[in-house]
Amino acid sequence: MTKNVLAETQKNSSKSKKRSSSTSISLYSPKLSLVILVPCVIIFIFLQTHTLIQFVQSSSSSPSSWSFLSKWNNININNCSLELKAMAVKLRNSVTFLPLKDLRYDKTALQGHTWFMSSMYDTHEEGEVQYQHFPSVASEGRLLCILGHDNHDGSWNSYALAWPETLPYNATLLKGLTFISYNHYNYDNIWHGLSAMVPFVAWHRRLGSCRIPNRWILYHWGELRTKMGSWLGHLMEATYGGALNIEGFDGIEGPACFEEAVVMRHNEGGMSRERRMEVYDLMRCKARVYCNVSLVDGDPVVKGKDVAVIIGLTLFMRTGARSFRNDSAVVEIFQGECLKVEGCRFRVAYSNNLSFCDQVSLMSSTDILVSPHGAQLTNMFFMDRNSSVMEFFPKGWLKLAGVGQFVYHWIASWSGMRHRGAWRDPHGDDCPYPEDNRRCFSIYKASKIGHNATFFGEWVRNVLQEVKHSKTEEASSLRSTGCACD
CATH class of the missing domain: 3.40.50 (Rossmann fold)
Structure with a gap:
């Protein structure tokens, strides 16, 4: 009988341990933790709100409290201002200029990608002209800046992108719309010059706004050019209704940044015949009016x-x-x-x-x-x-x-x-x-x-x-x- 009692006692002890183990597991279950945590958070928020109310009420009769709060805010604002200025300095210093003419592509300048502004990609819709527009979504709102005075070696000229608020040091911001042309041939031959100008007329006409550029910047092999042939100049004057302002960067020592710029570097490539005919119709008509024909x-x-x-x-x-x-x-x-x-x-x-x-x-x-x-x-x-x-x-x-x-x-x-x-x-x-x-x-x-x-x-x-x-x-x-x- 003693053996039976002992066995029964051991059995009950074992059950008690299992219950104890089960109870221990349930005390640390995720659900129970969440049930305990939520009331704690609510109580904490209530106490913080109550404390803030008391502080506001007491501060109404205590100018020193408001003075302390004002000073605290001024400190935060000053700290933020210093941080923003430091960030602006970093952004200015991080503007990276790259060569306008990428010599890696000098053997295949007219094939595939381009050696002019080679890090940039064109915007190209089916049948339309290929172009770059700054600022835009593609440039993440950044402006185009060019350090491009050299007219003998295009590899010495360079470009970069910068946010309007953090332009490079010693930069000059040129207002209005700037047309920037790259021509692999030249602007004196009327065929080669016209090929470089047609995409600008297409952009001008396609958007419907018929916007007139404030200035032109001309590059040939990445080298700056300050004039185009007489025939081409007259045609562009006729098309845009006024004398051309061809930028030579006179008086500008550092980079020139453009409030708005359109860059063309692929001539008429990619344009559909329909779009080309619209462009030639426009230039024909404008030239006849210009010449009073x-x-x-x-x-x-x-x-x-x-x-x-x-x-x-x-x-x-x-x-x-x-x-x-x-x-x-x-x-x-x-x-x-x-x-x-x-x-x-x-x-x-x-x-x-x-x-x-x-x-x-x-x-x-x-x-x-x-x-x-x-x-x-x-x-x-x-x-x-x-x-x-x-x-x-x-x-x-x-x-x-x-x-x-x-x-x-x-x-x-x-x-x-x-x-x-x-x-x-x-x-x-x-x-x-x-x-x-x-x-x-x-x-x-x-x-x-x-x-x-x-x-x-x-x-x-x-x-x-x-x-x-x-x-x-x-x-x-x-x-x-x-x-x-x-």
């Missing part, structure tokens, strides 16, 4: 129900390289074919002795432009849409000139013209090297162009007939009298 000579003359269609045929000549060897023979061919077509008006002009407005006027009344390959063909976009272009090349260009020989095919398409093909002279100066040797191109590039009377005559005869037919059908249509961005 009358379109009477080019318009159909209506006599009762009969319409006499006027066709302007212009032989636009060059001198020197890529000119015709026998100008008079070529003139005779085209003039003779023009005389056979009623309403055809023939003119011969040389591009090197015409002012900008002379060229605008000439092209505005031209329906068929006949010219050797060269920058003077850029004037084609001053003609009405659907006008025709006939182009001529010296020997050797097809094999050796690369894609650059097709630029006037492109501009014809972009500006709404009809490129009627090209004639390539099979004869010309001999090259002492194999025909496919690149050294031959320097010889062919300076060559002159011969002629083929039979081919030229038949070619222009067909073009004249097609143009007369199309102009007859379009005779009742009206010209647009207003420009975009008026």
